[in-house]
Amino acid sequence: MHKEILEDIGEKELINRLGKFMPKNQISDDCALIKTNNENLLVNTDSLVENVHFNNISICPQDLGWKAVVSNISDLLSSGSKKTLGITVNLILPSKTEWTWVEELYKGINKALKKYGGIILGGDCSKGNEKIISITAFGIQGELELRRNACKPGDIILTTGIHGLSKLGFMIQNKINFDNNVSLNERLIIKSIKHFCRPQVYPDFQKNLIKSCTNKKIKRIGCTDSSDGLFQAIQDLTTASNCKAIINYEEIPKDKDWPRGEEWDEYYFFGGEDYELVFSLPKKWANNLSRLDKKIYKIGYFADGEPSVEFKDKNKNKLLKNIPFKHF
Numbered sequence: 001m002h003k004e005i006l007e008d009i010g011e012k013e014l015i016n017r018l019g020k021f022m023p024k025n026q027i028s029d030d031c032a033l034i035k036t037n038n039e040n041l042l043v044n045t046d047s048l049v050e051n052v053h054f055n056n057i058s059i060c061p062q063d064l065g066w067k068a069v070v071s072n073i074s075d076l077l078s079s080g081s082k083k084t085l086g087i088t089v090n091l092i093l094p095s096k097t098e099w100t101w102v103e104e105l106y107k108g109i110n111k112a113l114k115k116y117g118g119i120i121l122g123g124d125c126s127k128g129n130e131k132i133i134s135i136t137a138f139g140i141q142g143e144l145e146l147r148r149n150a151c152k153p154g155d156i157i158l159t160t161g162i163h164g165l166s167k168l169g170f171m172i173q174n175k176i177n178f179d180n181n182v183s184l185n186e187r188l189i190i191k192s193i194k195h196f197c198r199p200q201v202y203p204d205f206q207k208n209l210i211k212s213c214t215n216k217k218i219k220r221i222g223c224t225d226s227s228d229g230l231f232q233a234i235q236d237l238t239t240a241s242n243c244k245a246i247i248n249y250e251e252i253p254k255d256k257d258w259p260r261g262e263e264w265d266e267y268y269f270f271g272g273e274d275y276e277l278v279f280s281l282p283k284k285w286a287n288n289l290s291r292l293d294k295k296i297y298k299i300g301y302f303a304d305g306e307p308s309v310e311f312k313d314k315n316k317n318k319l320l321k322n323i324p325f326k327h328f
Helices: 006-021 061-076 100-115 165-172 184-199 205-212 230-241 261-272 283-292 316-323
Strands: 032-034 041-049 079-093 119-127 131-143 146-149 156-159 220-225 246-247 278-282 297-303 310-311
Touching: 006 032, 032 230, 041 061, 041 297, 061 079, 061 100, 061 131, 061 184, 061 220, 100 310, 146 278, 156 230, 156 246, 165 184, 165 261, 220 230, 220 246, 230 246, 230 261, 230 278, 230 297, 261 316, 278 283, 283 297
Parallel strands: 079 119, 146 220, 246 310
Antiparallel strands: 032 041, 041 131, 079 131, 156 278, 156 297, 220 278, 246 297
């Protein structure tokens, strides 16, 4: 009799099954909420694994340190963190790892903390066959709670920026060949490598949300980040909120030099590691925010229906047959 293995069930189902060992709704978001007598805490853990998320060709240790921090802060922000308190760093390293590699890693960690806030609180080290950097980050819950299950039919779907660039940067760094008909200009190459190696996040996101709010009674909105790709982010929101997402392909923001074609659409929607925020707001609030911040784009809306993602232009729905990034 065949025994189930992780490759069979996949990451999402694994997480769902692990959820039965936890309090209800504990796995709904990337961050855990800890209530205290004063300010509530958000806690997130994210890991980068050699030959899964990085290798010595694709990224240098200093950029890797930066990225390890940013991936965690992105999750905090997508739950509504108003301040990052600090992080713990857990390292698993082969015994032959050079000290200079570790030193450069921590230089990148500290550069990211200097920009986005927080300090190194501690951590742990152990020996292993491959490098693993696992960070746990602690933030303070802001005035607005951002949760995957808070989207509502009629809400507008928005995103903080352009997707696909990190995927392109990864491919360039790993010297993956492109279609011979595609010519990438120098500006797009440099921009994509920067997005892959030194991604940015939005620490003032909640401030702009509050400033543009039209109904102060609303304390929860739907939100996640696109660390696993734009499609996966939207799908996670639909699943958690039990509604349908309609995406307007024509409103999707792309770099002016982004190549056209189905393959490049696939890179855009399924690339991952862009760390943009994908969220929903009532229409009037969405309009106010997009006027306040020109780097926020309206890309669709939520509707009643079974959890699913589809394009307003039905001809684009064949793109959704692609498979998101899988850890197993």
